[in-house]
Amino acid sequence: MALGIVEPKKGAQPPPGTEYLVDTTQTSGEHHYEHTHFLHGKGKKHDIILVPQPSNDPNDPLLWPTWKREVAFVVLFFNSIIFAACPGPMIAPATVALATQLEVPVKKVAQLSGYQLLIVGALGYEDISFFDHHLTSASRSSANLFFMYSPIVSVLAEKYGKRPQFLFASFFGALGTGICIAGFDQSSLSKSYTVLLAGRMVQGLGTTAYESLAVAAIGDMFFLHKRGIRTSLLVLTTACLASFVAICAGHMFEVLGARNLFVVLLPLQLFGFVCAFLFIPETQFRRNERKFGAATEHGGFAVQEKAETSTQSVTQEPVESTASSTTPKRTFIQDLRLTSGVYNHDGILKLLGRVFIHLLNPAIVWITLVAAILISFFVGTAYTLAQIFSPPPYLLTVSQNGYFFTGALIGGILGVISGPLCDFSARTLSRRNKGVFEAEFRIPVNILAVTMLSIGWFTFMWALERPGLKGGVYLCSFCYGAVCFGTSVAGTSTGLYILDAFRPYATEIFILQMMIKNFLFYAFSTFINEFAAEHGPANMCKVWGIITVCGFVTCVPMYIFGKVNRSWVHRMHMEYLGDK
Template identity: 85%
Template sequence: MALGIIEPKTSAQLPGTEHLVDTAQTSGEHQYEHAHFKHGKGKVGSRVIRWVQLIDNLFQKQDIVLVPQPSVDPNDPLLWPVWKREVAFAVLFFNSIIFAACPGPMIAPATVALATQLEVPVKKVAQLSGYQLLIVGALGPIVSVLAEKYGKRPQFLLASLFGALGTGICMAGFDQSSLPKSYTVLLAGRMIQGLGTTAYESLAVAAIGDMFFLHQRGIRTSLLVLTTACLASFVAICAGHIFEVRGARNLFVILLPLQLFGFVCSFLFIPETQFRRNERQGSVVTEQDGITVDEKAEASTHSVTQESAVSTAKSTTPKRTFAQDLRLTSGVYNHDSILKLLGRIFVHLLNPAIVWITLVAAILISFFVGTAYTLAQIFSPPPYLLTVSQNGYFFTGALLGGILGVISGPLCDFSAKTLSRRNRGVFEAEFRIPVNILAVTMLSIGWFTFMWALERPLLKGGVYLCSFCYGAVCFGTSVAGTSTGLYILDAFRPYATEIFILQMMIKNFLFYAFSTFINEFAAEHGPANMCKVWGIITVCGFVTCLPMYILGKVNRSWVHRMYVKYLGDK
């Protein structure tokens, strides 16, 4: 029983259980077994990316075993030069902002004002975002299948293209001859924008797993989670002021050139990250003399001379050139039919871990986003009387909460390494779960204090307190999203793309559902009651973290057998 985690009745090594840290016990008992594994370096690499390396090495020493172990293929994304991996991640991060984070909250502060301008009910304006997210959720499985079959690069390129096209259509919506036609064109543009959101919202985290080792994923995953929370709030702050000063059309005028720039960058700097490797090779005892791993890939080969060392291996695969990386597709990665690949996505609904991440991640984010639909409705009328710009500034709390939430990535990595050392160097995927204690604490403070403040609308400084509470919710949501995302990457790495797509689909269906009733719910029952309901459901949802931690490894054992039976072992 490893630190409270119940061991399954199987001798097979499970995905998500890895030797991560060399300890004194390891050196004494398994010295020769792990000596040949490639380890992380404890020093800072290139000066150009010094800041990234400093973060990676903050809690890192040379006793960190690289998981997964890199292959001998020079085209393995784990062996790309550091600059190439970091530039690809930077473009993914930037595009996740402009294609996934920007479109939704752009009109959130102006919900009431835009409804007046278009002469439609407030609910209709909320549905401009709701239908967009419905498209994102509905297309999720299709994007997953295409990524599984043809790779992630084509999906990122198509998403960038459709995102820019949708923004152009939204611009045209404000030039129509009648208000009903303006709303229709605007709705069409928002739905096409949704085509540009799907890939970046669902495949970006999986791409991190393709390019980076287990101990490097935390900070980068938290940065991507940042785009849906913190940076979406920053967009709302800017959008409120721009709407009031320049009008709604200019929101899209400003966004379009950024998206065109993102499309060019994705074409030039996001190569195909899909790579077929032996997912268990990090636990297999092999010796590969003569393999040199670029220092910039942060791997070092530890040679051993004992007779148990296995045969040597060298790669004969030529390294792809920059021009070859620009190909739209790198071939077919899976020869199964599209219908079969589509059907297997929903097999993951039988995995209890998926139910768990839905409770502590998808539903929490839907509460956060759903509440954003109502903020202008709450604070525009008396006694608050906030303008469109002031409604945008309200999101400052969420912005700060999201920025602070970035610490969840290094915190997840630190706790994983610390618990692994206490577990004699063995990492369990469940070591990602304990940080949710911080998440549920901040979420409880946020929702219940928000409720208290809204019950006292004449409270001096009430708007500032409410903004702080919304920031606490954003922080807790960021921590929970990072923790669950890393858990999926660690425990179910071969199926991460499909699982993230499924989670994204559920989350966006919830977003759409909220857009159909949340405004009426807040008006009828009061915004304070809404926050109380969200707080109670949140606390109840996080109770599931305890059985998930204790029984998570048993669940992984059962799920692994199920996946072997129904999906085929990857």
């Protein structure tokens, strides 16, 4: 056992997610010949082994100039904010006020976000009569197509690359915002609500790719030891920056009105669309992974024959200098092509089926428990905050309801440290494991996550049980911030685990996780307001806290048996799906 991790059966190949990461005395001593043929980092990272090992193709995203990779990441980060983080919480602080303005129940305003997220999640079963009441037959046909969009994003990204999906999402995100603006110019309130609902649904198409493919794109462009901070920044967009949007939106609603919330967003999204076209090249790349060894009976690596490794040059120079290929480097104009070819020649139906096959992977069940459900609790509670704090004894205005999200904003910003913490944990445990990294080394940081989530939910419960408590609103805001912090840590940990443990299937798994998460978002919008009103918001927080603690207990068996599971999943894909 490596630091408590159970090894697969004797003679099994090391599964993806088991890699040399740190050049230690022990590693060099035991596997010196093989180990010297790894490409290393540079400068202070000279002892870090590059995972994955780059190819010699100048078009390999791992070999792009630093500025090109960083600009692509900045655009992904910005677009994740304006297309994925902004649309949902824009109307959260104004839930009660907007319901009054449109003369509809509070539940239907919550469903403006719920159905948007349902589109992102791909398929809906609940409350279809509500759709039938508000959509024409033509719109209903379009909605049926929209419902199947998310898994198709995975298939199209796998087959034709991620760039077309990002451009498609950017276009429809901006289009949906334009439709929302038009919704406030209708002749009647019922028409306004219908058009606004349609606009929110189209906005959902703009959310899908950025919410599910952005983290996978990080795995395409950056080595393992550089993914932590960037993954945590993308997780930040769904937690912290969504809260920042709510803070701004609450004040803007009172000053400018609901229509102008979308008017302000539209030029930002148009700018994001242009930036995506210019600065997000295709990150999908098929490289022949270098295999440096097979497993020994103790689960380690055995040295390959000299003939297999003698062609690899020994270097610790910057990675860019290792590229020597007859393949021409693509120009900036060539990078602007919509697609760069076909990356997978399997049929559409087979690729579509593969998305759902991952539900058989126990790791996906674990990721759902400690990431998707936690974020659903965080977002679902946001639907109820205006309902809780607008009536007596709190009497918060729309802008004050927005300011309540300050706690979540601060918690999300602090949650960015989860990325460096995950990288630190990976390096530290790898050194103790003779330089060998295991994907499960990303899991221990969840101790911090469950601690903060427990503090957040149970203290939130205690404060809501005492509505007359002096400073109770501030304490509740702090608790919501603690929840946001814990959610960010868990989201970063599980996102990195997917990239490390199931790198060949990361796109499909992120799509599946996103679908499950947004199904839950939609489900919460259909009952959470009534649940909070009937059972009390304090009881709601208690339920979330108990489920959270129970969910995180699964981190223990996942850490212990995760490598066995990775080996099993890899073997199943090799034997039954024909993966190489």
